[in-house]
Amino acid sequence: MSSNNCYSTTTTFLSSVIFAIAPLLIIILLLTIFFIKFKQLIPNNNHKQSLPPGPTPWPIFGSIPELLFNRPTYRWLHDLMKDFNTDIACIRLGTTTHLITVTSPEIARELLKKHDAIFASRPLTLATSLLSQGYKATVVSPCDDQWRKMKRALVSNVINHSKLAWLLEKRTQEADNLVRFVYNQANQIGGGVVNVRVAAQQYSVGVLRRMIFGKRYFGKGREDGGPGKEEEEHVEALFSVLSHSYSYSVSDILTWLRWFDLDGHQRSVRKAMEVINKYQGSLVKERIREWSDNKKVEDLLDVLISLKDSDGNPLLCEDEIQAQLTELFIAVVNNPHTIAESALSEMLKHPEMLEKATQEIDRVIGNEAELLQESHVPQLTYLIACAREALRLHPVSTFNLPHLSIADCTVAGYFIPKGSHILISRLGLGRSPTAWDQPLRFNPDRHLPENRRDLVETDLRFISFSTGRRGCIGMELGTNMTIMLLGRLLQCFAWKIPKGVKKMDLRIEEEENTLLIATPLFAHATPRFNPSFYAF
Numbered sequence: 378m379s380s381n382n383c384y385s386t387t388t389t390f391l392s393s394v395i396f397a398i399a400p401l402l403i404i405i406l407l408l409t410i411f412f413i414k415f416k417q418l419i420p421n422n423n424h425k426q427s428l429p430p431g432p433t434p435w436p437i438f439g440s441i442p443e444l445l446f447n448r449p450t451y452r453w454l455h456d457l458m459k460d461f462n463t464d465i466a467c468i469r470l471g472t473t474t475h476l477i478t479v480t481s482p483e484i485a486r487e488l489l490k491k492h493d494a495i496f497a498s499r500p501l502t503l504a505t506s507l508l509s510q511g512y513k514a515t516v517v518s519p520c521d522d523q524w525r526k527m528k529r530a531l532v533s534n535v536i537n538h539s540k541l542a543w544l545l546e547k548r549t550q551e552a553d554n555l556v557r558f559v560y561n562q563a564n565q566i567g568g569g570v571v572n573v574r575v576a577a578q579q580y581s582v583g584v585l586r587r588m589i590f591g592k593r594y595f596g597k598g599r600e601d602g603g604p605g606k607e608e609e610e611h612v613e614a615l616f617s618v619l620s621h622s623y624s625y626s627v628s629d630i631l632t633w634l635r636w637f638d639l640d641g642h643q644r645s646v647r648k649a650m651e652v653i654n655k656y657q658g659s660l661v662k663e664r665i666r667e668w669s670d671n672k673k674v675e676d677l678l679d680v681l682i683s684l685k686d687s688d689g690n691p692l693l694c695e696d697e698i699q700a701q702l703t704e705l706f707i708a709v710v711n712n713p714h715t716i717a718e719s720a721l722s723e724m725l726k727h728p729e730m731l732e733k734a735t736q737e738i739d740r741v742i743g744n745e746a747e748l749l750q751e752s753h754v755p756q757l758t759y760l761i762a763c764a765r766e767a768l769r770l771h772p773v774s775t776f777n778l779p780h781l782s783i784a785d786c787t788v789a790g791y792f793i794p795k796g797s798h799i800l801i802s803r804l805g806l807g808r809s810p811t812a813w814d815q816p817l818r819f820n821p822d823r824h825l826p827e828n829r830r831d832l833v834e835t836d837l838r839f840i841s842f843s844t845g846r847r848g849c850i851g852m853e854l855g856t857n858m859t860i861m862l863l864g865r866l867l868q869c870f871a872w873k874i875p876k877g878v879k880k881m882d883l884r885i886e887e888e889e890n891t892l893l894i895a896t897p898l899f900a901h902a903t904p905r906f907n908p909s910f911y912a913f
């Protein structure tokens with residue numbers, strides 16, 4: 378037999394062996410992959426309790442297909458909880474992430490009061506990473522040293538009682554501007570129709586712009602007190618970032634798809650951040666460049682730049698300041714305006730409430746020539762009750778900001794694994810039939826026995842500023858801004874439903890995690906006083 382023949386026989390033999398065992402190898406490989414995945418799917422048996430009820434997950438993908446195809450997600454989650462007849466549910470995403478949804482005040486208290494330390498972190502998303510320049514600030518950062526540093530800086534030096542007292546005049550100027558803007562629309566024979574949403578949104582952001590940058594307008598502004606195109610663009614960009622922050626984007630759930638930006642979220646957030654940086658960023662850069670330690674500290678940007686660490690070096694770098702300012706604007710852009718808009722809409726449906734709140738303001742001020750001031754706010758208990766009721770019944774978002782658990786825990790008798798995303802439903806708490814009698818009725822009187830002087834609700838019967846380590850730092854400012862906004866509108870103008878509108882439309886807009894009333898509130902305003910009252 379020739380060597381050639383021998384070689385070819387050996388090759389043929391080897392090929393036939395490989396050919397014979399190839400399917401076996403493929404089967405072994407598949408089994409190994411399946412075993413690894415399957416192992417991940419088996420619940421951890423070290424705990425005795427079961428997970429909260431929820432849909433049966435698909436292998437590997439969990440309930441991601443349902444989550445992506447049932448929009449808006451908040452409705453799917455709430456419907457699912459109703460079907461399971463539960464106040465706490467668990468939706469598994471992929472093999473390891475658990476989404477825990479909660480609709481009862483008792484369970485919310487267990488999470489944010491009893492086990493606060495365990496649930497004090499935040500999940501990461503593409504939008505929150507972009508807005509915070511890689512988690513350099515407070516609101517969206519996970520519970521780490523950077524968050525601690527920034528929160529401490531905010532509470533001790535930036536948003537506290539003494540700084541707010543120092544900046545009172547700037548806030549009052551913006552409240553005067555609100556009245557001027559609305560007066561210029563209402564000062565016609567028979568009054569005028571006002572877009573309350575625009576006035577209220579621009580007031581909220583205007584208050585912060587004055588406190589941070591010492592000025593109201595990025596550009597030339599407008600004579601009538603309204604927003605210029607720069608301010609409109611700024612507010613629109615803030616809302617865009619806010620609405621994408623925790624919106625269950627495909628790229629947040631299946632992170633390996635981020636590159637493709639399938640739902641366009643990344644593009645939208647980057648575009649909005651360009652606008653925000655164009656306005657805020659250039660001011661911060663310029664101020665840092667021109668900074669000298671002899672400069673008089675005149676606004677919150679000066680405060681942030683002037684903070685020093687224990688070695689006497691600047692405490693915050695430019696990125697931290699930029700990120701923190703964006704977060705502060707995002708923190709105020711929606712709450713005060715939504716509360717004022719929905720409270721006024723409800724009061725227009727119930728004119729006796731409008732009358733009662735206006736009479737209270739007149740009585741507290743006692744002197745017709747004076748405009749409402751922040752010092753009057755604690756005495757306006759009926760108006761505060763109306764704002765609390767608006768917060769309870771018409772929350773601005775379906776869920777509180779998400780929390781993330783940093784250890785395994787037992788809640789309501791169920792096992793909650795480390796790394797769970799916790800979504801506390803603002804709708805579920807505020808409209809809970811066990812916590813509230815006739816929950817769907819707008820009834821400010823239900824808050825009166827408590828005689829509250831603020832919007833704080835630490836018992837979590839509804840979410841206002843929430844509570845615990847991740848609780849809001851803007852309770853005093855948020856209450857004052859909201860009540861001044863609503864109070865000035867009621868004090869200075871008589872409001873009614875515009876001609877041709879049969880009833881106020883309080884249907885909500887079904888967008889991801891936002892509950893804005895579908896149509897902005899257009900209401901008819903007439904000045905209540907002589908023109909000389911508005912000449913300030």
Ligand code: HEM
Binds near residue numbers: 531708848
């Ligand atoms: C009526 C007005 C306001 C309401 C209803 C409100 C509500 C909230 C809520 C519900 C949270 C999330 C709490 C949680 O995760 O459990 C929050 C967080 C926060 N708010 Fe507010 N807020 C208001 C105004 C403000 C203002 C005026 C500021 C400051 C200028 C502010 C700054 C913050 C910050 C920094 C956080 C993040 C805290 C952290 O994660 O550690 N808020 N707010």
